[in-house]
Amino acid sequence: MAPLDGSVDTRAVEYRPVGVKDLLVSMKDSSELIVDLAYSALLHNSEDLAGEVLELEEEMDVLQMQARMNMLLAARTTEDAKQLAPVLGIIGAAEKISEAAGDIAQVVLGEEDLPGAIRTALPEAMEVLARATVSDSSAYEGRALGEARTSGY
Secondary structure, three states, X not given: OOOOOOOOOXXXXXXXXXXXXHHHHHHHHHHHHXXXXXXXXXXXXXXXXXXXXXXXXXXXXXXXHHHHHHHHHHOXXXXXXXXXXXXXXXXXXXXXXXXXXXXXXXXXXXXXXXXXXXXXXXXXXXXXXXXXXXXXXXXXXXOOHHHHHHOOO
């Protein structure tokens, strides 16, 4: 059962021995995506995109908890803790980003009021962002978009 405040239930997150660097990279990538999706959801009043934002916010909560657990286990001495403390700040900042994107999604879903004049003042976007899953059999599987774009796919 999820906590009432919408945060991740720490009892439900299992420890995985993953490098903090890998977790931070995943959090950075997710932070970029969640902000873009949140603004696309708002600009296009898309409940589907807002739902994607909320799902991604939950995934970020798990990544943040796993990063914190790995950080705590990595600190063996006072000096280790001192060196790792700024990384906890980065994890906290990523948490604030995902929560802010979730707040934007709540506006789209009508759970928060946004005056009509403000909504109409938002600029029209040229494109809508959406998240998609690439199948294992796709030529794009495991490839960066830039690589796929330059190889003629």
